[in-house]
Amino acid sequence: MDLDATVPLSERAEWSDVVPLTQNDGPNPVVQIAYKEEFRETMDYFRAIYSSDERSPRALRLTEEALRLNSGNYTVWHFRRLVLEALNQDLYEELKFIERIAQDNSKNYQLWHHRRWVAEKLGPDVAGKELDFTRRVLSLDAKHYHAWSHRQWALRALGGWETELDYCHKLLEADVFNNSAWNQRYYVITRSPSLGGLEAMRESEVSYTVKAILANPENESSWSYLKALYKDDTKSCISDPSVSSVCLSVLSRTDCFHRFALSTLLDLLCEGLRPTNEHRDSVKALATEEADTNLANLVCTILGRVDPIRANYWAWRKTKITVAM
Amino acid sequence: MSSTSVITASVLYSLLFLISQRNTKSNEYGTGPIVRTAIPKDVRPAGSQFPQNPLAKRKGSTLERKVKFLFGLDRGFSSRSKLMSSTSSSKMAPLVADKHSRYILMAEKKKESFESVVMDHLRMNGAYWGLTTLDLLEKLGSVSEDEVVSWLMTCQHESGGFAGNTGHDPHILYTLSAVQILALFDKLNILDVEKVSTYVAGLQNENGSFSGDMWGEIDTRFSYIAIYCLSILKCLGKINVEKAVDYIMSCKNLDGGFGCTPGGESHAGQIFCCVGALAITGNLHRVDKDVLGWWLCERQKECGGLNGRPEKDPDVCYSWWVLSSLIMIDRVHWIDKAKLVKFILACQDLDNGGISDRPNDAVDIFHTYFGVAGLSLLEYPGVKAIDPAYALPVDVINRIIFTK
Numbered sequence: 001m002d003l004d005a006t007v008p009l010s011e012r013a014e015w016s017d018v019v020p021l022t023q024n025d026g027p028n029p030v031v032q033i034a035y036k037e038e039f040r041e042t043m044d045y046f047r048a049i050y051s052s053d054e055r056s057p058r059a060l061r062l063t064e065e066a067l068r069l070n071s072g073n074y075t076v077w078h079f080r081r082l083v084l085e086a087l088n089q090d091l092y093e094e095l096k097f098i099e100r101i102a103q104d105n106s107k108n109y110q111l112w113h114h115r116r117w118v119a120e121k122l123g124p125d126v127a128g129k130e131l132d133f134t135r136r137v138l139s140l141d142a143k144h145y146h147a148w149s150h151r152q153w154a155l156r157a158l159g160g161w162e163t164e165l166d167y168c169h170k171l172l173e174a175d176v177f178n179n180s181a182w183n184q185r186y187y188v189i190t191r192s193p194s195l196g197g198l199e200a201m202r203e204s205e206v207s208y209t210v211k212a213i214l215a216n217p218e219n220e221s222s223w224s225y226l227k228a229l230y231k232d233d234t235k236s237c238i239s240d241p242s243v244s245s246v247c248l249s250v251l252s253r254t255d256c257f258h259r260f261a262l263s264t265l266l267d268l269l270c271e272g273l274r275p276t277n278e279h280r281d282s283v284k285a286l287a288t289e290e291a292d293t294n295l296a297n298l299v300c301t302i303l304g305r306v307d308p309i310r311a312n313y314w315a316w317r318k319t320k321i322t323v324a325m
Numbered sequence: 326m327s328s329t330s331v332i333t334a335s336v337l338y339s340l341l342f343l344i345s346q347r348n349t350k351s352n353e354y355g356t357g358p359i360v361r362t363a364i365p366k367d368v369r370p371a372g373s374q375f376p377q378n379p380l381a382k383r384k385g386s387t388l389e390r391k392v393k394f395l396f397g398l399d400r401g402f403s404s405r406s407k408l409m410s411s412t413s414s415s416k417m418a419p420l421v422a423d424k425h426s427r428y429i430l431m432a433e434k435k436k437e438s439f440e441s442v443v444m445d446h447l448r449m450n451g452a453y454w455g456l457t458t459l460d461l462l463e464k465l466g467s468v469s470e471d472e473v474v475s476w477l478m479t480c481q482h483e484s485g486g487f488a489g490n491t492g493h494d495p496h497i498l499y500t501l502s503a504v505q506i507l508a509l510f511d512k513l514n515i516l517d518v519e520k521v522s523t524y525v526a527g528l529q530n531e532n533g534s535f536s537g538d539m540w541g542e543i544d545t546r547f548s549y550i551a552i553y554c555l556s557i558l559k560c561l562g563k564i565n566v567e568k569a570v571d572y573i574m575s576c577k578n579l580d581g582g583f584g585c586t587p588g589g590e591s592h593a594g595q596i597f598c599c600v601g602a603l604a605i606t607g608n609l610h611r612v613d614k615d616v617l618g619w620w621l622c623e624r625q626k627e628c629g630g631l632n633g634r635p636e637k638d639p640d641v642c643y644s645w646w647v648l649s650s651l652i653m654i655d656r657v658h659w660i661d662k663a664k665l666v667k668f669i670l671a672c673q674d675l676d677n678g679g680i681s682d683r684p685n686d687a688v689d690i691f692h693t694y695f696g697v698a699g700l701s702l703l704e705y706p707g708v709k710a711i712d713p714a715y716a717l718p719v720d721v722i723n724r725i726i727f728t729k
Binding site: 047081152183186227228231316 | 443540579659661
């Protein structure tokens with residue numbers, strides 16, 4: 001840790017040979033800026049070493065100071081990479097540096113790209129570290145888009161698939177509405193080299209998802225996931241009793257969010273599901289409208305009423321109903 | 326298509342993610358706790374491994390301190406506490422266009438502003454947001470074109486790419502913003518088209534994807550940017566369009582949406598980029614319009630605002646990305662447009678101008694641009710028409726398409 005860190009650069013002996021370069025906004029700058037002093041000074045010195053292309057240890061330390069002040073500055077990250085390469089720095093230490101910066105602000109592309117650049121150089125040895133790092137970030141924000149993107153890359157490039165499904169489950173236990181975790185679950189079952197693929201996993205995943213739906217029928221992600229399990233195979237979807245019966249279970253409850261169960265039932269009917277009397281009865285029980293002999297029609301009517309903000313969509317769905325029931 | 330917004334989006338995404346995930350402790354309208362449909366406790370099935378407590382599941386993220394860091398400011402959770410009354414009155418207020426123009430012009434000239442300093446490296450994006458908004462409000466003439474253009478040209482590198490500001494490295498993001506700004510001023514003719522297009526085309530990878538710059542970050546945002554940029558410069562032939570499109574399609578998810586890379590979660594911003602790129606290259610037929618249209622219209626919350634992914638808070642900028650995508654695939658009638666207009670208008674600072682991510686939060690240029698652009702797509706009176714794919718005023722795009 002640089003003991004001089006709080007002393008202005010202009011007063012540090014180490015930097016006495018450098019002439020800082022001020023921001024040149026042009027002869028008639030569009031934007032005159034009065035910079036915060038510390039920031040201004042740090043960037044002036046950065047510009048100096050950047051322009052002289054000084055790839056030294058003090059340059060490395062300076063990029064750290066600049067990034068602490070503004071981790072979004074992509075030029076500083078670029079230059080840091082050049083210095084790291086020139087000095088052949090220990091990239092394991094760099095991983096720690098990145099994590100320190102991430103603690104203040106992990107929501108920028110530059111930081112994540114830098115992390116990937118470092119991890120790529122270190123290779124499969126750091127698979128565990130990358131999964132741990134993203135886990136820590138996700139523990140603060142379980143929907144962090146960059147973290148998920150990095151995690152997916154790490155699994156692909158470095159490995160570590162074995163525990164991923166379990167990790168998804170833990171996140172879903174904490175928040176079953178976490179769409180990112182459901183997306184990751186799908187990622188794992190379709191791409192993991194050790195699981196056998198979507199069809200092999202379908203039965204257990206359907207069972208898992210049905211439980212989630214029954215616990216929180218208002219969860220868009222779980223319904224979406226259920227449908228995704230039958231990718232390109234609507235025949236299996238409509239013939240799987242679990243799917244039609246989860247709709248029925250939800251629809252049969254009173255005081256329950258029915259919208260996704262209704263829309264899923266509608267999808268099944270349009271794909272050729274033959275509704276049972278129980279299906280008909282549960283839908284009719286929700287209808288305030290006159291009973292329609294066409295069940296799909298009735299479902300659309302109900303949806304138009306309970307989901308008025310999307311009334312146009314449900315009206316359009318009605319026009320698409322071709323099945324006679 | 327807001328390629329510009331795409332470019333700025335990359336930077337914006339940093340802001341976007343921060344802002345969209347802000348822990349506002351407010352509901353979608355900015356007041357009161359978030360309340361989910363109440364489910365009676367006895368509905369839980371026996372043996373369920375998913376504990377049932379809807380309110381407990383509604384966790385926001387703790388980004389307030391991160392936002393504070395980024396801007397060096399208190400981002401308005403406490404600073405706008407005259408909120409309740411201003412919320413209810415701003416629901417009814419029209420677009421205060423003059424105040425927004427003044428806000429942008431002031432922001433450009435503001436002396437203080439750690440915010441300006443922190444955004445120094447992405448000034449090119451900020452300029453695009455501000456200038457496009459001014460043009461949409463018919464106030465572009467208030468800016469000195471010569472000053473902007475001469476500064477802009479100092480940002481171009483030997484490679485042909487543009488940087489976010491003088492003294493920074495080139496990147497595809499800022500290259501597009503630069504091209505868009507020149508398009509606004511009808512000054513594309515000053516560009517060395519060969520140079521710029523070579524830079525952009527050079528960023529295409531073997532698999533059809535695009536990198537942001539020499540350091541190799543890959544994202545469908547960059548696919549959109551590259552396609553947009555070369556289309557405006559009329560040299561799309563410099564890239565392998567088929568492979569570019571194939572790569573974008575490899576990022577399509579089963580919900581009809583698109584992510585940043587194959588398998589990446591569907592996200593409104595990425596969807597906008599992919600749909601925009603497909604629109605520009607004449608490949609909209611490859612989109613599952615009905616499936617995607619439903620996913621997009623599901624983004625509309627009760628308050629009328631749109632979110633970017635399931636279970637996230639609505640945000641004015643998502644309103645742009647979702648709305649423009651819906652328009653490109655001819656499904657915009659699936660949302661309640663009037664409610665969305667109300668939501669955007671409720672995000673205005675009626676006193677000082679500017680638009681925020683959601684009602685009663687602090688304003689910024691990014692959200693001001695997206696709010697005005699969104700209102701343009703919703704045909705709000707007094708706002709020029711904007712092209713949903715190119716995110717530039719329609720008259721600007723027409724000028725480009727109908728010349729040469």
